[in-house]
Amino acid sequence: MGNKLFHQIRQLRRRLRPTFRRTLRTARKIKQAQPLTIRGFIAIALSAAALQFIAADESDLIAYMLGGGVAAMLLLALVTSLLVRRRLAKILRIEPHFDREGLYSRSPVRAGLTVRNALLPPFFSLHVNRVFQHDLVECPEHVISGKEAVRRVVDTIRFPHRGFWTLDHLSLSLRDALGFTEISWEMPAEVGVEVSARNIQIRSLPIVAASSRSGDTLDQAKERAGDLFDIKQYDPSDGVKRILWKVYAKTGAVVVRRPEPAIIPEGEVAVYLIANRNDDHVAGALQSYLAQLENNSITILFGTDGSGAYRTSYHSSHHEGAATSDEVVATTPEKISAMINRSVWSAHAGTGRDLEQFFAGLANLNRVIRRVVVFAPENDTKWFDHVRNIAAANHAALTIVLAPDSLDPAVDLNLRMRKAEQKTNLWLKRVEKSFKPEKVSSSASLLNAIAAGQSGSTELLLCEPSV
Known part of the structure; x- marks a missing residue:
């Protein structure tokens, strides 16, 4: 009996809900169409009552004055507001x-x-x-x-x-x-x-480059970071201090001692952001890492979830079709910043679903990337399996950089401490389930296994605030 009554009540609510919504919309339209407020309607009712029932029946002069005065003020306010509204619409x-x-x-x-x-x-x-x-x-x-x-x-x-x-x-x-x-x-x-999200200063992270190049491919006259070792022909940019005058006195040849070019990382790093609209601390940590790459003259290949939302807002075009490679992969600081900020309105933000699109964009740009740096929040692991499978299908390794809530200045410190152990254990279970390292019994041994390479081609890093 009780279940039947409950079912009938639910059906009645479903039937009355559209009627209630239509009535509410009609009431709003009526309110917008006429300028009187509730106080105005009350004033009309009181004025009419005073004139009809008190002044007319009792011949009360005070009721006539009060009712007529309120009606006159109401009429004056109504006419004036309509005239002013019409004038404001023009000027x-x-x-x-x-x-x-x-x-x-x-x-x-x-x-x-x-x-x-x-x-x-x-x-x-x-x-x-x-x-x-x-x-x-x-x-x-x-x-x-x-x-x-x-x-x-x-x-x-x-x-x-x-x-x-x-x-x-x-x-x-x-x-x-x-x-x-x-x-x-x-x-x-x-x-x-x-x-934009405010930059959060973090400790320097390793520059995970796709490959490296030797120093002999650098511009000898501009990039000198090694020891004074090589003896080269004199160049006007060297100055007179580096000329070997003894050699010049003996042989007449003008030679200099130049710095040996250092070996530097290859100038491209692929970075992917997984963060929803409330993960500003992840975006802030990422921006600090990107600044580190720019200071080292590293070219950034950046992507994130929600490239479609970025496309429509950045290019101001709502055209249909798949996003092109330059809309999925950003390389300039302006486009990277726009992609970080404008993609938050996408339904895919924080899910990692567009990583496959990011790899396709890299392929269209003739980039063969073997490792991608992924920035993600520590408190959400739903995207992990999907991202790992996409990376494996594209023969790429992952370096996952987790940004904990402790980086977020808006999070209460006590709340951070209460949830820190729970989130750490959750992540360790996810990593252990995916990698299946041998004889892992604690978080320390798990991290050691990852560092030793027993967990495959994925690295796990934690962002720490800089002192």
């Missing part, structure tokens, strides 16, 4: 602006509005709100009154995470001081703001 201009430098998530970002021709009569005000496409940004409301031709209001807003944030429209509301009327409308404002 009002609002320009939102944001600082273009130093835009970091979870930090105050200077912003503001430039309002032109907001000429309002006394006892009326214009309320302005910024509405982004993703309702995650809390913006303060600005109230404008008076008849100044140009006004500039400045404030600060906070973006919860990195991303390309698009200001969808401005929500405007014209209200009177008594609260009888409110006319709301929207003003389009297509403004994009690219917000």
Whole structure:
């Protein structure tokens, strides 16, 4: 009996839900179509009651004055608001602006509005709100009154995470001081703001290059990092200090002692990011590693999940079809930064599903990559098996760099300590299940097995904050 009644209630809820939604939408449309507020309707009811039941029946002069006065004020507010709204639709201009430098998530970002021709009569005000496409940004409301031709209001807003944030429209509301009327409308404002994760300084990680080249392929006149060993023909860039004057005195030949070119890593490193919109600490650690590579003149082949979202926002085109190699693999700092920030809105962000697309893009660029550095959060391991299988299918090894929550300044320290052991054990179980090292009984022996190569072609590294 109870299950049958419960089933009937569920069916009734399913039937009434569409009706309730239609009623709610109709109520919203009615509210937007007429300017009266709830206070305005109450004022109409009280005024009508005073005039009809008190003043008419009792011939009360005070009731006539109160009811008529409220009705007159209400009518005046209604007519004035309609006229002002019509005038503002023609002359009002609002320009939102944001600082273009130093835009970091979870930090105050200077912003503001430039309002032109907001000429309002006394006892009326214009309320302005910024509405982004993703309702995650809390913006303060600005109230404008008076008849100044140009006004500039400045404030600060906070973006919860990195991303390309698009200001969808401005929500405007014209209200009177008594609260009888409110006319709301929207003003389009297509403004994009690219917000980055703040760099998190970590200890230097090894540069995992695809191959290496010997120093004799370098430009002898520019790149000198070895000891003063080689004797070469004089070049004007050497200066007079390195000339062997004794040799010149004996033989008349001008020779110099040049630094022997050092052996440096090959100039390409493939890096892949697995991080969702809330993993700014992973992106911050990655950006520090990329800066380390740039300081060593290493070419970066970068990819991440959500190349489709990056493509539509970066190239401003919603064309169909598969992404090209230059849209999947980024090599310049500008495109790398854009891909890190703008791919967070993809449904694939943080899943590792687009790694296969990344390998295809590398193949189209004639790059044969045997190892990929993967940055990922420590608290999520769902992507691990999928990424490992894709790398094995493409005959590539992995260097997985895990960014713990301790790098995230927004995470409470006590929470970090409580979850640290649990996350470490979870990762060790995942790694042990995948690699199956022999006689692994503790985390220390497991890491030793990975370092010794017993776990195959995958390396595991942990990011540590720099002191």
